[in-house]
Structure formats: C-alpha cells, structure tokens
Amino acid sequence: MKWNSTLFRRLKFTEAQYRTHLRLRYQEIPMSSDQTWNPQRYAEHAHFVPALGQPLLDLLNVKAGERILDLACGDGVLSKKITDVGGIVVGVDSSAEMMQAARKRGIDARLMDAYDLKFDSEFDAVFCNASLHWMKRDPDAVIAGVRRALKPAGRFAAEMGGHGNVAAITVALFATLQRHGVRDPASASPWYYPTVDEYRGKLERAGFRVEYMELIPRPTPLPTSMKGWVETFAMPLFRPLPESERESALNETVEMLRPVLCDAKGRWTADYVRLRFLAFAR
Ligand code: BEZ
Numbered sequence: 001m002k003w004n005s006t007l008f009r010r011l012k013f014t015e016a017q018y019r020t021h022l023r024l025r026y027q028e029i030p031m032s033s034d035q036t037w038n039p040q041r042y043a044e045h046a047h048f049v050p051a052l053g054q055p056l057l058d059l060l061n062v063k064a065g066e067r068i069l070d071l072a073c074g075d076g077v078l079s080k081k082i083t084d085v086g087g088i089v090v091g092v093d094s095s096a097e098m099m100q101a102a103r104k105r106g107i108d109a110r111l112m113d114a115y116d117l118k119f120d121s122e123f124d125a126v127f128c129n130a131s132l133h134w135m136k137r138d139p140d141a142v143i144a145g146v147r148r149a150l151k152p153a154g155r156f157a158a159e160m161g162g163h164g165n166v167a168a169i170t171v172a173l174f175a176t177l178q179r180h181g182v183r184d185p186a187s188a189s190p191w192y193y194p195t196v197d198e199y200r201g202k203l204e205r206a207g208f209r210v211e212y213m214e215l216i217p218r219p220t221p222l223p224t225s226m227k228g229w230v231e232t233f234a235m236p237l238f239r240p241l242p243e244s245e246r247e248s249a250l251n252e253t254v255e256m257l258r259p260v261l262c263d264a265k266g267r268w269t270a271d272y273v274r275l276r277f278l279a280f281a282r
Helices: 005-011 015-026 039-045 054-060 077-084 096-104 139-149 167-179 196-205 226-233 243-261
Strands: 067-071 088-093 108-111 123-129 150-161 208-221 269-281
Touching: 039 096, 039 226, 054 077, 054 123, 054 150, 054 269, 067 077, 067 139, 077 088, 077 123, 088 096, 096 108, 123 139, 139 150, 139 196, 167 226, 167 243, 167 269, 196 208, 196 269, 226 243, 243 269
Parallel strands: 067 088, 067 123, 088 108, 123 150
Antiparallel strands: 150 269, 208 269
16 A cells, blocks of 8 residues: 555654554454474473473373373473383474474474374374463364374373463453553464363364363462563564564563562462363274
8 A cells, every 4th residue: 555655744653653553453463373482491481381290191191102192292391201101202393493302302203283283093192281272273173183193092181271271461461462552462362271161072072082171270380480471472462562562561561460470579470270181082
C-alpha cells in the first residue's frame, strides 16, 4: 500500500509507527510457535524441569530392554535416566540445538516435528515431559502420531501444563500486552493447557484407554528469577510489540507478579499445575 506522507506529517507520527499501530489494533496476531530453545539458558533457568521428572519416570516404570520414544526430549537429561535403567531410547525434538545437546549425552536423538511423527508400531512406550502444552496448533495430530508409534498395548506416559497452569503469570503477560496495544493477547499465546476431560477425550478418540490422569497443582520455586523464566519461555508473546518496547514490557510483567509470586527474601515461585497421565493403546 502507498501511504500519503503529508498525512503522516500532519498526524505527527511516522509511517512505521502507524503501521505498528495498525498491526497491533486490527490484525489478528498469529499463534506464536516460534519459541527458540537455548540449551545453556535452559540449563540455567529451567534445570528444575527434568529434576522434577521423577514422578513421571515412576509412572513410565521402564523395564530393561524396552524401546522408549522420548517425545520432545530436549537436552536429553531424562532420556539418559531412562537409558540408565535399561531402556533403549530414541529421542526426538524439533530444536536442532536441543537435539545436539541430547546427542552429546549419548542419546540417539533425531530432529523431528511432533505433529508429524515418522514411526510405526516401534515402541513399547512413549514418554513426554513438559512439552505437550507447546503443541497447541494440533494436539490431535500429536496424539495420533504417538498412537501410531506404539506397539500393540504400548503405553503413553506424559506430563504437561494442565488447566490453570501458570495462571497468574499468564494474566500478567496478557495485561501487559493489552496495555501496550495488543488487542487479543490470548491468540498470541503459544500454550495449550487442557482440562482432564478435554485431554482424556482426545486420547480416547485416538484409540487409547486412560488408566490414570490427574491435575496436580505444583507451585515451583524458580532457580533464578521471574525475569529469567519469562526470558526462557515467554518471549514469543512479546513479538507483536516493537523491539524497543519489549524490555520495558518484560519488566512491567515481572513487577506486576512481584506481590503474588515473590517472597520477602526475593525468591520466586511459578504457579505450575501439571496434567499427568498414563494411557494404553487399545
Ligand atoms: C510448563 O512446564 O508448564 C511451562 C513451561 C514453560 C512455559 C509454560 C509452561
């Protein structure tokens, strides 16, 4: 589109500012699936993620010699725990950096899109920790790929963010974005936090029998700070803002959360809620 520069001079803002204004006010913001993963940042700000994976490993209950697919294996910390007890693990991740980090731990890790898993009746179990909530675009495609990957009666053991997960953090993010002119922040959210009923229904429709499923509130102390958490996990939400506004929007979010998620000693807690389940292929 050709813009009339005299009009912009009269309105006292630049064409670039006006374009940003239009983009924020009127254009639907696409769901951000462009989260980037940095193994060093992840290890610093989010090492609690694999460290809190033991209950899920217990639910998986791997037996020596079983073939296990670690879906979204990340840097392979939990894949390694599965191999340590005799599982034969294939890890897949859509991040080349994370996949390389897993390979450095000796894991057979492959670059693969979780929406398009390329396995057929190969695994005794599929394991997935803290990742399914990133697969918002088409959760049914992910579940169908998992079902295909399993041998008859194979199992799917997973934990993800469930309904109400990081609710306070999400409200602060959305409120900040709205103050910066983003009309519909929920559409920019990359996260999917289903209820028990919703995810159970999806699993059953895909040919699973759900043996166990529970929503578990798990307030989680952060190893560094809320700023570190937001920088590690939530930057795609700030992408609709001009780059020059992102740092101040990030600081505003953190300050909004301080009275509710930071204690008197400056220690931060994230309001996590997990959805943990074990399902068997029918
Ligand atoms: C989670 O594990 O629940 C989570 C991690 C990062 C962003 C959002 C949720």
